[in-house]
Amino acid sequence: MRHKNTICAISTASGGAIGIIRVTGMEAIPQVERIFSAAKNKKLSAVPSHRLTFGHIGAPGEEPIDEVLVSIFRAPNSYTGEDLVEISCHGSSFILQKVLELLIDGGCRPADPGEFTQRAFLNGKMDLSQAEAVADIIASNTAANHRIAMKQMRGEFSRELLRLRERLLNLTSLLELELDFSDHEDLEFADRSQLDGIASEIEIVTSRLADSFATGNALKHGFSVAIVGSTNSGKSTLLNTLLHDDRAIVSDIHGTTRDVIEDTYSIEGTLFRFIDTAGLRHTEDVVEKMGIERSWQKIKEAQIVLFVVDSTQLENQLTTLGKEIIEDCQDKHLIVLFNKCDLIEIDAHRQFTTFFPEHEKQKTLTISAKNKSGIDNLIRALLEVAHDTANKFGDLIITNARHYAALTAALEDIRRVREGLSIKISGDFIAQDLRSCLFHLAEITGGEITTDEVLGSIFRNFCVGK
Amino acid sequence: MRHKNTICAISTASGGAIGIIRVTGMEAIPQVERIFSAAKNKKLSAVPSHRLTFGHIGAPGEEPIDEVLVSIFRAPNSYTGEDLVEISCHGSSFILQKVLELLIDGGCRPADPGEFTQRAFLNGKMDLSQAEAVADIIASNTAANHRIAMKQMRGEFSRELLRLRERLLNLTSLLELELDFSDHEDLEFADRSQLDGIASEIEIVTSRLADSFATGNALKHGFSVAIVGSTNSGKSTLLNTLLHDDRAIVSDIHGTTRDVIEDTYSIEGTLFRFIDTAGLRHTEDVVEKMGIERSWQKIKEAQIVLFVVDSTQLENQLTTLGKEIIEDCQDKHLIVLFNKCDLIEIDAHRQFTTFFPEHEKQKTLTISAKNKSGIDNLIRALLEVAHDTANKFGDLIITNARHYAALTAALEDIRRVREGLSIKISGDFIAQDLRSCLFHLAEITGGEITTDEVLGSIFRNFCVGK
Numbered sequence: 044m045r046h047k048n049t050i051c052a053i054s055t056a057s058g059g060a061i062g063i064i065r066v067t068g069m070e071a072i073p074q075v076e077r078i079f080s081a082a083k084n085k086k087l088s089a090v091p092s093h094r095l096t097f098g099h100i101g102a103p104g105e106e107p108i109d110e111v112l113v114s115i116f117r118a119p120n121s122y123t124g125e126d127l128v129e130i131s132c133h134g135s136s137f138i139l140q141k142v143l144e145l146l147i148d149g150g151c152r153p154a155d156p157g158e159f160t161q162r163a164f165l166n167g168k169m170d171l172s173q174a175e176a177v178a179d180i181i182a183s184n185t186a187a188n189h190r191i192a193m194k195q196m197r198g199e200f201s202r203e204l205l206r207l208r209e210r211l212l213n214l215t216s217l218l219e220l221e222l223d224f225s226d227h228e229d230l231e232f233a234d235r236s237q238l239d240g241i242a243s244e245i246e247i248v249t250s251r252l253a254d255s256f257a258t259g260n261a262l263k264h265g266f267s268v269a270i271v272g273s274t275n276s277g278k279s280t281l282l283n284t285l286l287h288d289d290r291a292i293v294s295d296i297h298g299t300t301r302d303v304i305e306d307t308y309s310i311e312g313t314l315f316r317f318i319d320t321a322g323l324r325h326t327e328d329v330v331e332k333m334g335i336e337r338s339w340q341k342i343k344e345a346q347i348v349l350f351v352v353d354s355t356q357l358e359n360q361l362t363t364l365g366k367e368i369i370e371d372c373q374d375k376h377l378i379v380l381f382n383k384c385d386l387i388e389i390d391a392h393r394q395f396t397t398f399f400p401e402h403e404k405q406k407t408l409t410i411s412a413k414n415k416s417g418i419d420n421l422i423r424a425l426l427e428v429a430h431d432t433a434n435k436f437g438d439l440i441i442t443n444a445r446h447y448a449a450l451t452a453a454l455e456d457i458r459r460v461r462e463g464l465s466i467k468i469s470g471d472f473i474a475q476d477l478r479s480c481l482f483h484l485a486e487i488t489g490g491e492i493t494t495d496e497v498l499g500s501i502f503r504n505f506c507v508g509k
Numbered sequence: 510m511r512h513k514n515t516i517c518a519i520s521t522a523s524g525g526a527i528g529i530i531r532v533t534g535m536e537a538i539p540q541v542e543r544i545f546s547a548a549k550n551k552k553l554s555a556v557p558s559h560r561l562t563f564g565h566i567g568a569p570g571e572e573p574i575d576e577v578l579v580s581i582f583r584a585p586n587s588y589t590g591e592d593l594v595e596i597s598c599h600g601s602s603f604i605l606q607k608v609l610e611l612l613i614d615g616g617c618r619p620a621d622p623g624e625f626t627q628r629a630f631l632n633g634k635m636d637l638s639q640a641e642a643v644a645d646i647i648a649s650n651t652a653a654n655h656r657i658a659m660k661q662m663r664g665e666f667s668r669e670l671l672r673l674r675e676r677l678l679n680l681t682s683l684l685e686l687e688l689d690f691s692d693h694e695d696l697e698f699a700d701r702s703q704l705d706g707i708a709s710e711i712e713i714v715t716s717r718l719a720d721s722f723a724t725g726n727a728l729k730h731g732f733s734v735a736i737v738g739s740t741n742s743g744k745s746t747l748l749n750t751l752l753h754d755d756r757a758i759v760s761d762i763h764g765t766t767r768d769v770i771e772d773t774y775s776i777e778g779t780l781f782r783f784i785d786t787a788g789l790r791h792t793e794d795v796v797e798k799m800g801i802e803r804s805w806q807k808i809k810e811a812q813i814v815l816f817v818v819d820s821t822q823l824e825n826q827l828t829t830l831g832k833e834i835i836e837d838c839q840d841k842h843l844i845v846l847f848n849k850c851d852l853i854e855i856d857a858h859r860q861f862t863t864f865f866p867e868h869e870k871q872k873t874l875t876i877s878a879k880n881k882s883g884i885d886n887l888i889r890a891l892l893e894v895a896h897d898t899a900n901k902f903g904d905l906i907i908t909n910a911r912h913y914a915a916l917t918a919a920l921e922d923i924r925r926v927r928e929g930l931s932i933k934i935s936g937d938f939i940a941q942d943l944r945s946c947l948f949h950l951a952e953i954t955g956g957e958i959t960t961d962e963v964l965g966s967i968f969r970n971f972c973v974g975k
Binding site: 052053054055056057058059060061062063065093094095096097106107108109110112114116129131133134135136137138159177180181182183184185186189190193196197505506507508509 | 518519520521522523524525526527528529531559560561562563572573574575576578580582595597599600601602603604625643646647648649650651652655656659662663971972973974975
């Protein structure tokens with residue numbers, strides 16, 4: 044019933060030259076017609092779809108509030124799939140509020156956040172993952188985020204899911220054929236190795252999509268880069284240099300940084316979240332100790348670790364900390380930075396391999412955070428890691444936690460299917476897991492039943508007017 | 510030449526669901542066509558005026574940046590009078606910037622502030638006073654401001670000026686008829702008293718318009734209300750009560766307020782600028798003394814003065830300050846407020862007339878700023894003053910300092926005309942003043958020559974994209 048109302052909202056931010064009010068629903072055109080007068084008594088109800096009409100808006104019989112352009116979109120050829128009217132006013136909050144009031148007085152309801160897109164979904168104009176991409180597109184602040192959201196909105200993710208679904212249905216039909224003949228106990232119509240072959244393909248694709256979430260998340264919220272090393276090695280100076288800012292307090296005193304300081308910075312369209320940590324050393328200071336614990340934690344959580352070594356105390360720092368950090372970073376991208384190259388000239392890689400001959404391939408760079416030398420090389424290295432990570436998944440990258448949860452559940456289902464096939468359990472049980480897997484994939488696009496609760500939680504985070 | 514370029518701008522504030530980019534000029538349609546692809550290869554160049562076309566925007570041969578709706582307006586039926594295209598994108602700054610970049614790469618120039626409206630003026634779509642009203646409409650934050658700006662934009666002021674101009678031309682032609690026969694020295698074709706009658710009518714209208722500027726200014730920036738009285742009479746408490754805020758520091762100590770504290774507040778769509786002043790008393794404190802001097806200054810500048818009297822010290826306060834304040838307020842709206850009625854019950858008006866029998870008609874009110882009693886009556890009284898002031902000029906109120914300057918100059922001209930007629934100077938001189946008067950009125954609508962400098966100063970304050 045609620046979805047039958049005609050809704051209205053201001054769809055532009057306040058403060059511009061132009062302001063747009065959107066109205067959608069069965070009554071959208073007559074509602075706007077009531078408060079609109081065009082030249083030569085032209086009637087909005089007679090205007091065809093996709094036309095613009097100039098006129099005045101205001102309460103019937105009263106002074107006009109503004110001169111406006113009205114766009115008419117007739118169902119189903121509109122964003123929402125319903126009749127939709129856009130009123131383009133002068134960008135004054137006073138005017139926009141007045142027009143909204145007139146519409147509400149006439150019986151329109153103020154739209155909930157994302158309700159226009161929700162209607163587009165409910166009317167079959169887009170699936171749920173495409174609808175979610177609309178919010179991502181509006182929020183995207185880097186080229187990478189924008190490209191992923193755009194592909195998702197245009198249905199590339201949905202088509203990949205459709206292909207997965209088709210393979211699953213194929214597997215299911217093969218299995219069900221067998222179940223139909225279940226009287227013949229020993230009969231196995233479907234070739235189990237063929238079935239497992241298909242299931243394995245599904246597992247690979249699903250797993251790849253689920254794995255891409257870490258990257259998607261990094262692209263959306265920034266690749267996390269932990270800056271670690273012993274005290275006074277120049278970590279905070281490096282952070283400030285990378286952020287072009289005086290974000291962290293810098294001094295010659297060992298242990299200046301105690302809190303973990305984070306900030307994001309976009310480099311050539313890729314977002315990084317730099318994390319400056321307390322210097323790693325033995326200390327009795329309770330606060331500093333807590334900071335150091337957090338530093339080790341940040342190393343665990345980071346995708347990229349910059350190990351900053353004070354080149355003037357190279358041997359000491361590499362031997363006390365090096366081993367531990369290298370071990371902790373086995374599954375991440377570690378870059379060893381020999382800092383303070385303005386004070387001492389060294390052959391970084393040779394020095395490093397003297398201590399760690401087994402890590403001959405370790406990436407090392409010589410920099411001076413203070414003089415900003417070698418920083419370009421560091422930025423190249425960071426971008427290379429980010430691009431390699433992103434490219435691993437092509438352009439189909441999951442950025443939405445809801446999709447990740449559904450893919451993880453589907454992955455568990457398909458793994459259970461494969462396990463079932465390998466230990467030759469009854470087709471009944473396998474079919475059940477397959478149905479569950481289909482259900483979880485359908486959740487993403489909202490193809491099957493979608494509860495109001497799920498819709499509510501998805502569209503709550505949209506802006507009003509979209 | 511500059512006006513021949515095709516220009517582009519983002520016309521919406523960042524942060525909404527929808528973002529609009531406007532392009533206008535000879536090349537507007539081909540420029541957008543270059544980066545736009547519609548379904549079924551539909552060509553924008555073939556789309557008629559006032560149509561909406563759905564499609565993708567992006568660099569030719571590259572991934573699309575967004576799905577957009579493109580509105581086409583063909584010259585002269587557009588806001589600017591030139592071909593104009595509006596691109597309605599998702600409201601992402603990233604997308605809007607990218608689209609703008611593509612347009613600029615193609616040869617469009619980023620629009621200057623107000624350049625779309627400037628073109629509308631240059632192409633004869635509106636006169637200068639209407640163009641100025643566009644900026645006023647966008648800035649208007651109260652019903653009164655909005656109504657005045659709307660009337661101005663719709664040309665009511667321009668039409669009034671046109672009527673003035675017609676009368677002036679009538680006067681001029683009568684005079685010039687006389688000049689044509691100037692050989693006959695003593696001949697006066699035009700009846701001088703008839704001429705003066707017309708000139709007098711012109712003077713009345715021009716003077717009324719010029720006088721309305723004080724009101725127009727008050728409606729735009731707030732009616733100035735000075736709150737004055739002796740120390741500790743409760744002025745700051747009253748300010749806080751009127752502003753629903755803790756704007757001024759309040760204490761029992763005499764002379765708490767030293768600075769002049771100002772704040773605007775909109776009551777029922779009318780803007781007031783409340784000015785709390787230092788209490789008026791004899792003091793040796795240098796800072797307080799300066800504050801008190803400013804208080805007297807503020808009384809001079811205010812349109813409305815609220816004289817706050819501590820009812821518990823009524824006689825003392827009325828006798829020491831009353832006379833001076835009443836005298837200073839002869840040409841403004843004075844309201845005498847008997848404050849602290851929570852502490853003492855008095856018949857305010859009777860008490861007042863005991864001291865000032867000659868000011869029997871003085872408006873007096875009993876209030877308690879602390880308990881907020883009587884404040885409704887005060888607000889009624891303030892609104893009444895504002896409405897009476899505004900209504901005095903009907904709806905034709907000047908709000909623009911440039912118009913005021915031109916009207917004042919025109920008024921001087923027409924007064925010189927009348928003076929000339931009365932002392933019977935030669936028609937030559939009178940005709941010169943009439944031409945000057947016509948010129949000054951024409952300045953307002955930009956009907957005659959308008960220099961780039963004047964245009965620059967007018968449109969500089971517009972927002973970009975309008």
